[in-house]
Amino acid sequence: MSRSTPLSNRIENWLPRLVLAPSLLVVLVAVYLFICWTGWISLSSSMIVPKYDFVGLNQYVRLWSTPRWHTAVFNLFVFSTLFLALTTGLGLLMAILLDQKIRVEGTLRAIFLYPMALSFIVTGTAWKWILNPALGVQKVVNDLGWTSFVFDWIAQPTFAIYCVVIAAVWQSTGFAMAIFLAGLRGIDNSVIKAAQIEGASLPRIYRTIVVPMLRPAFLSVIVLLSYIAIKSFDLILALTNTGPGSATEMPSTFMYSATFRRDQMGVGAASAMMMLMTVAAIIVPYLYSELKESRDGH
Amino acid sequence: MSTLEIDRARKLYGDLEVLKEVSISIGTGDFLVLLGPSGCGKSTLLNMIAGLEEISGGEIRIAGKVVNDLSPKDRDIAMVFQSYALYPTMTVRQNIEFGMKIRGVSRAERDKAVKTAADLLQMTHLLDRKPSQLSGGQRQRVAMGRAIVRQPKLFLFDEPLSNLDAKLRVDMRTEIKRLHARLGTTIVYVTHDQIEAMTLATRVAVMKDGVVQHLDDPQSVYDRPANVYVAKFVGSPSMNIIPAKLEVKDGNAIAIIDIPGAATAQLAGIPVSSQAAAKYAGRGILVGIRPELFSVTGAASAQKLSVNIDVVEPTGPDTLALFQAGGVEVTARVPPRAVAARTPATLAVDTAKIVLFDAETEQRID
Amino acid sequence: MATNAASFRRQHRIGRAVIYGSLFFMAAFYLMPLWVMITTSVKHLDEIYAGSFIGLPQQITFDAWRTAWSEACNGTACRGLKPYFINSLLLTIPAVIMSTGIGAINGYVITKWRFPGSNVIFGLLLFGCFLPFQAVILPMAQTLGMLGLAGSLPGLVLVHTVYGIAFTTLFFRNYFVSIPDELVRAAKIDGAGFIRIFVSIMLPAALPIIVVSCIWQFTQIWNDYLFGASFTAGENAPITVALNNIVNVSMGRKEYNVDMAAAMIAALPTLFVYVVAGRYFVRGLTAGAVKG
Numbered sequence: 001m002s003r004s005t006p007l008s009n010r011i012e013n014w015l016p017r018l019v020l021a022p023s024l025l026v027v028l029v030a031v032y033l034f035i036c037w038t039g040w041i042s043l044s045s046s047m048i049v050p051k052y053d054f055v056g057l058n059q060y061v062r063l064w065s066t067p068r069w070h071t072a073v074f075n076l077f078v079f080s081t082l083f084l085a086l087t088t089g090l091g092l093l094m095a096i097l098l099d100q101k102i103r104v105e106g107t108l109r110a111i112f113l114y115p116m117a118l119s120f121i122v123t124g125t126a127w128k129w130i131l132n133p134a135l136g137v138q139k140v141v142n143d144l145g146w147t148s149f150v151f152d153w154i155a156q157p158t159f160a161i162y163c164v165v166i167a168a169v170w171q172s173t174g175f176a177m178a179i180f181l182a183g184l185r186g187i188d189n190s191v192i193k194a195a196q197i198e199g200a201s202l203p204r205i206y207r208t209i210v211v212p213m214l215r216p217a218f219l220s221v222i223v224l225l226s227y228i229a230i231k232s233f234d235l236i237l238a239l240t241n242t243g244p245g246s247a248t249e250m251p252s253t254f255m256y257s258a259t260f261r262r263d264q265m266g267v268g269a270a271s272a273m274m275m276l277m278t279v280a281a282i283i284v285p286y287l288y289s290e291l292k293e294s295r296d297g298h
Numbered sequence: 299m300s301t302l303e304i305d306r307a308r309k310l311y312g313d314l315e316v317l318k319e320v321s322i323s324i325g326t327g328d329f330l331v332l333l334g335p336s337g338c339g340k341s342t343l344l345n346m347i348a349g350l351e352e353i354s355g356g357e358i359r360i361a362g363k364v365v366n367d368l369s370p371k372d373r374d375i376a377m378v379f380q381s382y383a384l385y386p387t388m389t390v391r392q393n394i395e396f397g398m399k400i401r402g403v404s405r406a407e408r409d410k411a412v413k414t415a416a417d418l419l420q421m422t423h424l425l426d427r428k429p430s431q432l433s434g435g436q437r438q439r440v441a442m443g444r445a446i447v448r449q450p451k452l453f454l455f456d457e458p459l460s461n462l463d464a465k466l467r468v469d470m471r472t473e474i475k476r477l478h479a480r481l482g483t484t485i486v487y488v489t490h491d492q493i494e495a496m497t498l499a500t501r502v503a504v505m506k507d508g509v510v511q512h513l514d515d516p517q518s519v520y521d522r523p524a525n526v527y528v529a530k531f532v533g534s535p536s537m538n539i540i541p542a543k544l545e546v547k548d549g550n551a552i553a554i555i556d557i558p559g560a561a562t563a564q565l566a567g568i569p570v571s572s573q574a575a576a577k578y579a580g581r582g583i584l585v586g587i588r589p590e591l592f593s594v595t596g597a598a599s600a601q602k603l604s605v606n607i608d609v610v611e612p613t614g615p616d617t618l619a620l621f622q623a624g625g626v627e628v629t630a631r632v633p634p635r636a637v638a639a640r641t642p643a644t645l646a647v648d649t650a651k652i653v654l655f656d657a658e659t660e661q662r663i664d
Numbered sequence: 665m666a667t668n669a670a671s672f673r674r675q676h677r678i679g680r681a682v683i684y685g686s687l688f689f690m691a692a693f694y695l696m697p698l699w700v701m702i703t704t705s706v707k708h709l710d711e712i713y714a715g716s717f718i719g720l721p722q723q724i725t726f727d728a729w730r731t732a733w734s735e736a737c738n739g740t741a742c743r744g745l746k747p748y749f750i751n752s753l754l755l756t757i758p759a760v761i762m763s764t765g766i767g768a769i770n771g772y773v774i775t776k777w778r779f780p781g782s783n784v785i786f787g788l789l790l791f792g793c794f795l796p797f798q799a800v801i802l803p804m805a806q807t808l809g810m811l812g813l814a815g816s817l818p819g820l821v822l823v824h825t826v827y828g829i830a831f832t833t834l835f836f837r838n839y840f841v842s843i844p845d846e847l848v849r850a851a852k853i854d855g856a857g858f859i860r861i862f863v864s865i866m867l868p869a870a871l872p873i874i875v876v877s878c879i880w881q882f883t884q885i886w887n888d889y890l891f892g893a894s895f896t897a898g899e900n901a902p903i904t905v906a907l908n909n910i911v912n913v914s915m916g917r918k919e920y921n922v923d924m925a926a927a928m929i930a931a932l933p934t935l936f937v938y939v940v941a942g943r944y945f946v947r948g949l950t951a952g953a954v955k956g
Contacts, residue, residue, distance in 0.1 A: 019773055178950050233889070287794075291787060350849050
């Protein structure tokens with residue numbers, strides 16, 4: 001037996017899909033199609049303008065034989081390792097300290113977090129000034145009487161990358177703190193009380209009970225910070241402008257200068273694809289597990 | 299004419315059949331309770347009546363009109379939800395008026411309807427508050443008010459009392475019953491609480507795994523449950539289901555129950571047809587005895603149970619006595635202080651109200 | 665017993681002192697750059713070169729702010745940050761409104777009108793939150809060229825809107841998920857349709873997340889540098905690009921006070937939002953970490 005559905009009902013049924021369609025289309029084009037497009041350029045011989053021929057993996061071979069790219073990859077490794085370790089550690093410490101019923105918690109939290117509201121360009125500009133050996137921190141310490149104190153990392157090719165680490169840690173610790181603090185607040189207080197009654201000291205309670213319970217927060221912090229690390233671009237431009245020389249080159253800055261300054265669009269696209277693959281390798285499993293968990297939770 | 303006819307209604311999610319050809323029909327003024335544990339399909343059925351879920355097969359008719367393809371607003375129904383589902387940003391008045399506004403009811407009529415509903419539910423003083431400023435019971439009242447102003451052919455209630463605390467639940471239960479009596483409305487009410495079903499319903503449909511196990515008035519469901527599942531689900535403490543053997547003596551059915559450390563009990567006078575008695579003679583069956591069918595008696599005889607009481611649980615008005623019989627734990631409801639734990643007792647049974655079940659199919663034997 | 669209690673109390677007091685001490689030390693470290701920025705920006709250049717870095721200014725002057733706002737050179741022109749500040753406002757406001765609006769309706773559909781495949785669509789959108797934009801810059805530049813939007817503010821508005829949808833959708837999806845479906849069912853029975861339910865019920869209830877989304881988008885778009893540097897040129901540049909150019913101009917004696925004033929001007933709008941609505945800012949920040 002067939003019944004005719006009223007027209008208005010049928011429109012109502014399709015309206016949700018209709019409304020979502022433009023967004024889907026835009027994302028399919030601007031994210032997925034564009035990724036493929038970049039991938040295509042990375043397989044072509046493009047220099048100043050895109051050329052749609054096919055030269056296989058030539059651009060990748062060129063990329064990996066460029067010393068500057070090696071510097072960039074090495075720097076990314078050094079930078080991410082230190083940035084992740086310091087930001088996570090400091091953020092966790094801040095969160096635990098703030099969780100001890102601190103009277104001015106709100107104000108302190110605001111102080112630790114405000115750098116996140118700033119542009120990396122602003123952060124870079126400020127830290128460039130602070131780290132300036134002639135007029136900044138080094139001079140302050142020298143003037144205090146320690147005349148042999150030297151803190152000129154920003155001018156030293158070997159150490160400049162650590163300046164980037166300092167500024168990036170300063171900017172992002174509040175973010176890690178916020179996530180850890182949310183995690184700590186989500187832990188059932190009775191667990192801590194039970195451990196206290198058993199006579200465990202506070203540091204021990206945190207080490208053996210609380211921190212392991214923060215596993216999901218750790219996962220989020222590490223994944224999101226890795227993403228920040230890989231795409232960090234503006235901070236380096238503002239703080240060191242990839243210098244001295246190309247000592248603080250990173251994949252993101254390499255991609256930009258290869259594409260827009262050195263007319264090596266194919267190499268630039270290849271480096272962009274390398275960045276994308278790195279991010280995807282971290283983010284896709286993370287998103288998958290987050291989505292899967294929330295579905296299981298229902 | 300029936301107000302609601304559910305005719306072989308089915309619901310499929312992919313290959314999963316959550317409702318299997320359910321047929322229920324109720325008349326005007328009936329109060330149908332769909333009773334069952336979570337996942338039995340009762341809420342799905344209610345949502346199908348409401349038009350919130352599609353009907354995969356069969357038909358649902360409201361006042362004789364097939365509603366399968368009608369949207370909720372065209373089905374002439376109103377619904378009260380478990381979480382009350384009050385629009386959080388609207389005042390109580392706006393909540394109640396929302397549907398009427400959409401239907402283009404004039405302002406004067408809206409005001410009148412709101413006033414009537416508010417008077418009826420004694421919530422005139424709440425009209426300008428937001429839902430967040432109300433207690434659970436008040437929210438429940440508003441949800442009912444929103445349903446009442448529709449003056450629908452059919453009211454649907456989806457576990458409306460399960461978010462309330464125990465005391466309030468009893469009060470609101472009475473209020474719903476009073477409302478039903480006063481307005482003479484037809485109601486379909488979903489719950490997992492068998493006491494709600496017993497107190498409110500004129501008809502109860504006990505459901506399990508998408509199948510209606512028993513559809514009848516509440517007292518019949520209680521007294522003569524269709525199967526072991528219904529017997530155990532309705533009533534608290536639930537009906538004792540005791541494995542026994544059926545014998546026929548002089549055309550009379552006798553249930554023989556083993557009692558550890560005592561003589562076997564032989565219960566006669568069980569209401570069962572002679573054909574059934576003959577069919578089951580000499581076979582194992584299940585004997586269903588409600589706890590209140592037991593009574594304490596002095597003299598021992600074969601018609602009675604001589605048992606050893608394990609535990610007594612006083613409830614105030616009476617005491618639950620637990621003992622072993624037929625290999626299972628049996629509960630008897632006896633007067634306070636009538637028996638003591640870890641002592642023998644002799645219990646008589648009102649055998650005329652015993653129900654027998656097939657040991658395999660667990661269906662009632664008539 | 666008494667000595668036990670006394671030592672316990674003393675230990676407790678020392679512990680508290682250590683906790684407060686470390687927190688205040690860290691707070692000082694986190695405030696230091698802001699302090700240096702502000703004080704430097706109101707000092708005379710001579711004082712700065714004389715070696716006053718961390719101290720209070722001897723004499724407060726807003727000359728550097730005036731220069732940064734209306735006179736500083738960025739390599740091509742000497743018009744200060746003002747025109748670029750206006751550019752950033754002109755591009756941020758429409759992009760924030762559009763991306764938030766689209767995110768709101770997307771989140772509504774994904775949570776309340778699920779259909780086969782809607783979860784897959786959400787997953788596809790979600791990856792957009794974590795897209796390294798380098799991977800799409802080249803095609804985007806080509807596309808903007810084809811659309812005739814290359815180097816223009818409307819082009820940049822479009823880019824920010826498109827890549828903002830992922831995050832705004834995530835915000836609204838996570839918020840609407842916590843609103844009971846029964847609300848939508850009740851509204852359907854009341855006769856409300858797709859649009860009516862969205863406008864009358866969901867949007868009014870979504871006020872907090874609208875604020876979160878707007879603040880997040882505002883901060884992201886205002887602070888963006890990569891898109892601004894890639895898709896605009898010269899006069900149409902946003903403030904971050906102009907700031908970086910001003911700071912990197914190397915002509916004559918470096919005017920650090922102007923640099924700091926310029927950095928402060930670029931930071932003020934987002935700092936203002938942070939101070940006024942910090943609670944919502946934090947919610948946006950942690951939204952990427954809460955369960956999807």
